[in-house]
Amino acid sequence: MNCALNIHVKTIHIYTTDKKIIHKTSKPLAVITLISDLGNKDFYVASVKAAIYAQAPDARIVDISHHVKPFDIYEAAFLLRSVWMQFPIGSVHVIGINAELTPQQPHLLVHCMGHYFIGADNGVFGQLFDEPVEDVYQIELPQGNDWVFPLKGVFATAAAYLSKGGNPEMLGRRVSEYKKTMKMLPTIEQDQIIGKVIHIDHYGNVYTSITQPVFEQERRGRSYNIVLNRSRWNIRKISRYFHDVPEGERLAMWASNGHLLIASNGGVTGHGSGASDLFGLEKGSAIRIEFYGNSSSQNDL
Secondary structure, three states: OOOOOOOOOOOOOOOOOOOEEEEEEEEOOOEEEEEEEOOOOOOHHHHHHHHHHHHHHOOEEEEOOOOOOOOOHHHHHHHHHHHHHHOOOOEEEEEEEOOOOOOOEEEEEEOOEEEEEEEEEEOOOHOOOOOOEEEEEEEEOOOOOOHHOHHHHHHHHHHHHHHHHOOOHHOOOOOOOOOOOOOOOOOEEEEEEEEEEEOOOOOOOEEEEEEEEHHHHHHHHEEEEEEEEOOEEEEOEOOOHHHHHHHHHHHHEEEOOEEEEEEEOOOOOOOOOOOHHOOOOOOOOEEEEEOOOOOOOOOOO
C-alpha cells in the first residue's frame, strides 16, 4: 500500500456573470484532538504536531490532555469520554496511551457517531463506547524508520489524512471488533451505591464513578448521605454550584460530564485545601451513597 495519502481540500468558487472569480473559499479541515501521557516537559508533543502540520498545514489541533498517568487507559478514556461528543462531526481523536504496535495490540481506527478514533487496541476503546460503533479498521500503513514513535508516524499520518476528508478504507482493512475491557461502574447494593474515585483534577476536585442517572434510578425519592473515604466526612446535599457552600466547605455536585464530583469551595490541591487532600481521597478510594427513609423524605436539593 502506498503511504503517500494525498487528498485535495474541497474548494468552492463563486463567479460573476462574466465567469470571473470573486470569492474563493476552502472547506475547513476536520478538528484533530490529541490525548496522551507524553507530558509537556519534552519535545514529544511538538514532534507529533509537526508531523500533522507537515501533511496538513491547515490542520486544527486541540490538546485534550498530555498529563494522563503513564499507560493509564482508564484515565485517558474518562477524559476523552467527557468531551469528544462536544466536537464537530468528522473530528479525529488521537489516543497516545501505550501505543506501541505488537501482534496482540494492533493499531485501530474506530468510527463512531461520525467521529474517528485512532489508537492501539489496548482496551481503551472498550472504555470509550457504550453503544455499538459503525466501523473498525486495522491500520496497515507501511512502517518506516521514523515510525518507531507511533503517534508521530502512524497516528499523525492517519489523522492528517482523515482530517482532509480521506477514505478510512485506504488506511487498512475492516475488522470485526476491538478489545473489550471491564468498565469502572459503581456497585449497586441494597439501599446504597458504592463508587470509586476515578479522576482527580489539578484543583484537587474528585470525580467518582457514580453518575446522575444511576443515582436518580436508585434514589427513588429517598433521602441520602454521601460517605467519603473517612467515615467522619459526609455530605447530605448535592449542590448546584460551588458557591452554594461557604468558602473552604466540602460539597458534592454533578459535574458537566454527569459524574458525581466531590470538592471544596475555593480549594486547591497542594495547599492542603483541595478535596483530595482534605478528605484523604485518591484514585480507587471508595465513595458511598446511603439511602434511607421513604419517597416522602427528601434531602433539600
